Amino acid sequence: MTKRKFKIGPYLLVSPYVLFFLIFVAFPVLFSFYLTFHKWNVISPMEYSGLYNYEKMLHDRLFYKSLINTLYFLAIHIPLQLVFSLGIAVLLNTKIKFSSFFRAAFFLPFIVSGVVVTIMWQQLYGFNSGLINRLLTDIGLDRIGWLTTEKMSMPSIAIMATWKNVGLYIVLFLVGLQTIPKYYYEVADLEGATDWQKFKYITLPALNPTIFMVVIFSTIGGFSLFIEPYVMTGGGPLNSSLSSVLYIYKQAFDFYHMGYAATLGFTFAIFILLVIVLQKRFLEKNY
Amino acid sequence: MFRKLIPILFVVFAFSACSTDQKTKNELTYWSSNNMQEITFTRYFVKKWNDNHTNKIKFQPIPEGQSSEEVLMAAVVGKTTPDIYANMWQGLVEMYAKSGVLVQLDTIKGFVDFIKKRSGEKVLKEITSTDGHIYQIPWKINPIMSVYNKKEMDKIGLQTAPKTYEAFLKAGKMFSKDTNNDGYIDQWIGNTSIKNIWYQRLFDFYSLYLAASNGGHLIENNKPVFNNKYALEVLTFLQQLYKKQYFAKENNATGSDKFLGGQYATKWTGPWDISYTNKFKPKGFEFGYSPIPVPNSHQGPVYTYADPKNIVIFNTCKNPLKAWAFIKTLISEKGDLKLLSLTEQLPRRQKMEASILFQDYFKTHPKIVPFIKQSNYVYGTDNCELMIEVLSIISDEYEASVVYNKKTPKAALDAAEKAINILLGNFKTTN
Numbered sequence: 243m244t245k246r247k248f249k250i251g252p253y254l255l256v257s258p259y260v261l262f263f264l265i266f267v268a269f270p271v272l273f274s275f276y277l278t279f280h281k282w283n284v285i286s287p288m289e290y291s292g293l294y295n296y297e298k299m300l301h302d303r304l305f306y307k308s309l310i311n312t313l314y315f316l317a318i319h320i321p322l323q324l325v326f327s328l329g330i331a332v333l334l335n336t337k338i339k340f341s342s343f344f345r346a347a348f349f350l351p352f353i354v355s356g357v358v359v360t361i362m363w364q365q366l367y368g369f370n371s372g373l374i375n376r377l378l379t380d381i382g383l384d385r386i387g388w389l390t391t392e393k394m395s396m397p398s399i400a401i402m403a404t405w406k407n408v409g410l411y412i413v414l415f416l417v418g419l420q421t422i423p424k425y426y427y428e429v430a431d432l433e434g435a436t437d438w439q440k441f442k443y444i445t446l447p448a449l450n451p452t453i454f455m456v457v458i459f460s461t462i463g464g465f466s467l468f469i470e471p472y473v474m475t476g477g478g479p480l481n482s483s484l485s486s487v488l489y490i491y492k493q494a495f496d497f498y499h500m501g502y503a504a505t506l507g508f509t510f511a512i513f514i515l516l517v518i519v520l521q522k523r524f525l526e527k528n529y
Numbered sequence: 530m531f532r533k534l535i536p537i538l539f540v541v542f543a544f545s546a547c548s549t550d551q552k553t554k555n556e557l558t559y560w561s562s563n564n565m566q567e568i569t570f571t572r573y574f575v576k577k578w579n580d581n582h583t584n585k586i587k588f589q590p591i592p593e594g595q596s597s598e599e600v601l602m603a604a605v606v607g608k609t610t611p612d613i614y615a616n617m618w619q620g621l622v623e624m625y626a627k628s629g630v631l632v633q634l635d636t637i638k639g640f641v642d643f644i645k646k647r648s649g650e651k652v653l654k655e656i657t658s659t660d661g662h663i664y665q666i667p668w669k670i671n672p673i674m675s676v677y678n679k680k681e682m683d684k685i686g687l688q689t690a691p692k693t694y695e696a697f698l699k700a701g702k703m704f705s706k707d708t709n710n711d712g713y714i715d716q717w718i719g720n721t722s723i724k725n726i727w728y729q730r731l732f733d734f735y736s737l738y739l740a741a742s743n744g745g746h747l748i749e750n751n752k753p754v755f756n757n758k759y760a761l762e763v764l765t766f767l768q769q770l771y772k773k774q775y776f777a778k779e780n781n782a783t784g785s786d787k788f789l790g791g792q793y794a795t796k797w798t799g800p801w802d803i804s805y806t807n808k809f810k811p812k813g814f815e816f817g818y819s820p821i822p823v824p825n826s827h828q829g830p831v832y833t834y835a836d837p838k839n840i841v842i843f844n845t846c847k848n849p850l851k852a853w854a855f856i857k858t859l860i861s862e863k864g865d866l867k868l869l870s871l872t873e874q875l876p877r878r879q880k881m882e883a884s885i886l887f888q889d890y891f892k893t894h895p896k897i898v899p900f901i902k903q904s905n906y907v908y909g910t911d912n913c914e915l916m917i918e919v920l921s922i923i924s925d926e927y928e929a930s931v932v933y934n935k936k937t938p939k940a941a942l943d944a945a946e947k948a949i950n951i952l953l954g955n956f957k958t959t960n
Contacts, residue, residue, distance in 0.1 A: 283624065283628070284602045284605070284606060285602055285605045285606070285624070285625060285628040285630060286627065286628040286629075364780070368779060368780075369778065369779050370713065370714075370715060370777060370779050371779075371785075371787075379711055379713070385713060387778075389780070390723065390778055390779065475724070476724040476725050476726045477725060478723075478724065478725040478928060479723075479725075479928065479932070479933055480725075480928060480929060480933060480935065481725075481925075492921075495595075495596075495599065496727065496917055496918075496921065497915075497917060497918050497921070498602075498624070
């Protein structure tokens with residue numbers, strides 16, 4: 243058996259990433275886990291608290307409320323995202339005039355700062371002076387409390403988030419659409435298939451990997467919902483738009499309960515992991 | 530979560546790396562807030578001091594961060610706090626004091642007498658921490674008052690903003706209306722933020738509570754003491770304003786400034802409003818300031834929230850006496866006049882209206898005079914380590930009862946009292 247010679251070169255090559263990983267990923271994760279067993283307001287010494295933070299979380303009504311709110315947001319946001327991005331991508335994939343302009347226009351909100359978009363939509367959603375309500379009044383409909391009613395706050399945020407992110411998913415679907423061989427459609431045409439049949443039996447199955455990716459990305463993006471409720475509603479009315487990340491933020495940076503915020507963060511991360519695994523299994527099984 | 534901690538750690542590392550080199554021996558560092566007016570104010574005094582002293586002051590605005598609190602915390606963790614920090618919200622001082630990172634100022638010879646002479650006995654009591662020591666120098670305030678549109682008040686037969694709850698509701702009934710007959714109110718007697726954020730309650734519920742209770746407390750001896758007739762009257766009054774649509778149920782951020790546009794007849798604000806309104810008011814717009822409303826049976830002066838920002842000396846300071854000597858120049862009578870004239874923020878100085886030094890300024894800035902008079906009747910916050918959370922709980926209940934009418938004011942106060950007792954560890958239960 244020959245003895246393998248230790249070479250330092252490869253280790254040096256990977257060391258920048260390893261260092262980055264250790265400082266900015268591994269250390270924060272381990273430190274946060276350590277924090278879950280402590281009370282810490284940043285400026286006072288840490289105090290060991292055992293499982294207190296976990297016990298507190300189990301009795302915390304707002305923790306459950308924020309989880310349910312986040313799932314509610316996802317339940318609206320993901321289907322909207324899928325339907326609109328796929329629909330628009332299919333349209334843009336046809337030979338229409340100014341398709342490049344439309345592609346850029348749909349992508350634009352995605353690259354605009356989330357805070358800017360949120361403030362703009364806050365103006366649109368205003369009850370008394372918002373443009374949407376003015377249009378509704380002009381056509382004889384009642385105004386809607388987009389951000390001031392429990393029922394509408396989360397759907398309003400989901401609509402805005404969809405508008406902002408739809409551009410990215412349109413691009414993904416366009417890439418997927420352009421990889422479908424043209425002769426599939428030519429054969430279908432020869433067989434006399436309708437447009438709907440071609441979409442159902444060729445386009446949709448061929449786009450399965452993209453659909454899967456869009457669902458996973460939207461889920462992860464949706465779980466990190468923060469800027470929109472933070473700027474627009476502060477989590478209200480009556481905590482109806484309090485997302486999990488906003489709640490964690492409040493605990494950490496409004497109240498300085500770093501240990502408790504870390505506990506919520508860890509639990510939430512495990513919850514996201516479970517949802518993604520379930521989603522993956524379901525989508526892989528069904529498509 | 531981890532992403533949020535990374536900037537803090539980064540700031541800690543950054544401060545740790547650069548602070549020791551920058552600070553020369555015997556030099557004191559001073560952080561001010563980063564608004565232009567305060568930078569100008571501090572530069573003036575730092576230059577004056579450095580021209581006449583061998584022990585220099587190194588001044589810089591607080592480094593950029595998501596918030597000044599975050600930057601300060603990072604500095605505390607990295608042990609790179611400045612010697613002096615000016616602009617700390619009074620409600621946060623107790624937390625820093627309990628962490629043992631602030632200098633006990635009452636142990637400095639002459640400190641107590643100086644503050645007593647400048648700000649008065651009441652202020653001295655207000656800033657005394659629960660351990661009996663003083664960790665903050667009362668510096669500046671922004672008393673909350675009613676600003677009113679003179680022409681609109683005139684139309685409903687009033688010379689100033691309504692002074693009692695009854696008068697306010699009556700004015701609300703007269704002023705709030707649907708002017709274009711589309712079935713929706715488009716003109717309101719006033720407005721206050723409906724966002725459930727703790728600090729918003731300082732400018733509505735808390736200011737009105739202080740006014741109604743002659744400067745009453747929220748927390749005393751680690752117990753909530755606000756579940757009383759004054760808080761009940763305040764919540765009932767505010768609930769009526771929303772229920773009867775005399776206040777707009779909308780966030781301030783939406784649309785243009787409705788006070789300047791004439792859709793709101795009044796609002797509750799501080800002296801920062803003077804230069805803003807003067808700058809943006811439409812032609813012919815006239816405005817004035819008066820105390821915030823009180824219950825009909827109210828006796829005595831009308832208190833309000835001071836919105837106090839104070840100066841602290843961190844225990845990393847090697848020469849607190851020198852720091853105090855410098856701070857005394859900032860808060861001298863001349864320093865206070867400079868603060869007022871440069872920043873339009875009020876120094877926490879008693880009887881300013883009687884000071885000869887200030888008279889010329891008052892003559893050229895008559896709009897500040899009501900705030901100066903009001904500054905004799907202000908209160909900051911109670912010394913409670915968890916003040917932000919206390920206000921957050923009150924804000925939750927405020928939203929439920931006042932804005933959305935889901936609870937009676939009494940039920941809201943009971944719930945807030947219970948939750949705060951749990952928070953402060955007065956009950957064993959967790960729910």
